[in-house]
Amino acid sequence: MYKRIILSFCLFWGLVGQSVAEEEYEIRAVGVKFDPLFVVIEPGDRVSWTNMPAHLIETIDVMVPEGTDKILTEMGVDVSFVFDNEGVYVYKCTPHWGARMGGIILVGNPDNINGIIDAYFEEIKKDKSLLPAKGLLKKFRKHLEKEGLL
Numbered sequence: 001m002y003k004r005i006i007l008s009f010c011l012f013w014g015l016v017g018q019s020v021a022e023e024e025y026e027i028r029a030v031g032v033k034f035d036p037l038f039v040v041i042e043p044g045d046r047v048s049w050t051n052m053p054a055h056l057i058e059t060i061d062v063m064v065p066e067g068t069d070k071i072l073t074e075m076g077v078d079v080s081f082v083f084d085n086e087g088v089y090v091y092k093c094t095p096h097w098g099a100r101m102g103g104i105i106l107v108g109n110p111d112n113i114n115g116i117i118d119a120y121f122e123e124i125k126k127d128k129s130l131l132p133a134k135g136l137l138k139k140f141r142k143h144l145e146k147e148g149l150l
C-alpha cells in the first residue's frame, strides 16, 4: 500500500515535470546562413544547431547577457545548448563571419530590449570586427517589431 502511494507520487511528479519540460528549437545551417536567423525562447529551453558540416558556433563576448559562459564549438559538429539567462545572444560562425553568417537568440523577456540592441550597436563602433553584426541586429529589431515583441 505504502509503496503504491510512493509510486503514484513519482508518476505524478514525472508528469508535472514533463509539462514544464524544456522546449527544443532547431536551427539549420543552410549554405552560409542560419535558418531561422532569429529564435525567441524561454529560459531553460534548448537550441540545437544541425547540418553543420563546415560551421561552428561562437557567441560574441560583448553581445550576450553579463555572466554568460562563452560558447565556442568545434567545426563540423552539430551542437545543442540550454539557455538559462534572459537576454539577447548574438553568435557567429567564425569562419563565415565575413559572409555575415550569424544569428540571434532572444531568451525570455529582458528589460529594455531596445536598449540592449542599442548597446550592441555601440560595441560595433568600437570594434570593426563586429561589423557583420550590424545587419543582423537591424533585421532582428524589425523581426521583433513585426512579432509585437518590442
Ligand SMILES: [Cu+2]
Residues within 6 Å of the ligand: 032, 054, 055, 056, 093, 094, 095, 096, 101
Ligand atoms: Cu559557417
